[in-house]
Amino acid sequence: MAFLEIRDLTKVYGEKVVLDELNLSAQDGEFISLLGPSGCGKTTALRLIAGFLQPDGGSIAVNGREITNLPAYRRNIGMVFQSYALFPHMTVGQNIAFGLEQRRFSRGEISKAVDESLDMVRLNGFASRRPAELSGGQQQRVALARALVFKPQLLLLDESLSALDKKLRVQMQLELRQIQKEVGVTAVFVTHDHEEALTMSDRVAVMRNGRIVQLDTPSNVYRAPVDGFVAESLGEANFLRGSVRSKDGSGFVLDLGDGLSLAVATDRQVDVGETCTVAIRPEDIELAPARSARSDVVGHVRSIAFAGNTTLYVIEALRREIRVRRPNSAAAENGFALDQEVALAWNAGAALVLSDRQGVS
């Protein structure tokens, strides 16, 4: 049994099934991200784990003990919210001590625990400040200290970095992960930002309509998505849908309709006649001047967007628009021009063959 074991967790509001027999597990000390679009049930899932809501079905166990029906205050779970929810009129120290005072810890215990948790989040010396005197990142760390002060067995974070600007957010991602590792607490982190989920997590749980669609390592959800929804949730992709015309040992030929076809190199087994979707990440496609390259796929550059470390090209090929993202560096600037004829190529394995049952429409 995993450290956190959620089975068939269900929550219904009126007619609406918000969580639909959700299953999720985490190992001791693991950092799991719940990634999904707004409204898919992420916050509801966290609130059920924390005990702020009661489920309509299913069970939650932590460290071998079922907690489904325990009140929130007896679960020993720390939670950090997006809004931080700090008390503005209290100092940092008082904010962190508040929950301990409610539970009638002694003065000595409280002062020691507050110091320790400020230490954990690297805010020593800030105890007498008020939240308004802190930066967004520091307020976030106070909220984290307040969640960790109880030495919780589980830490839940709900979009807790979303309010920070991009640069600070990236810095806090690394810092939060470092602190979580040092403390050794198992964490469930909710986000709708796929880069955040990929960089921070041991495993990513991709969520859709109240269910977990895939739970796997960042590289597996990115490189081996189970369906089009997961592929799209983790980053940009070009989707090519068709039916399998023929196959051989190295892959198959996808019939795209309108007399178009595409040779797909893959070891994924498909049947002739089967419809499927092939997803190709923009950064996996290479461009070359059309005349110099041997490629089945040739097209024209329709737009060019310089984005600093990459350039995004939209190529009209196969009678559709294909997005191609090429890295830039001082040594290798991309030099393709508008309307230039280019050849597209990618390595075997770059074409992700997706199950059509849940593929994109």
Ligand SMILES: Nc1ncnc2c1ncn2[C@@H]1O[C@H](COP(=O)(O)OP(=O)(O)O)[C@@H](O)[C@H]1O
């Ligand atoms: N108290 C409630 N009553 C009715 N519907 C709710 C309630 N709380 C959440 N919902 C609905 O449940 C769905 C999931 O909400 P939520 O868990 O907040 O999603 P997320 O955090 O992924 O954006 C949404 O459609 C939301 O409108």
Ligand SMILES: [Mg+2]
């Ligand atoms: Mg939410």
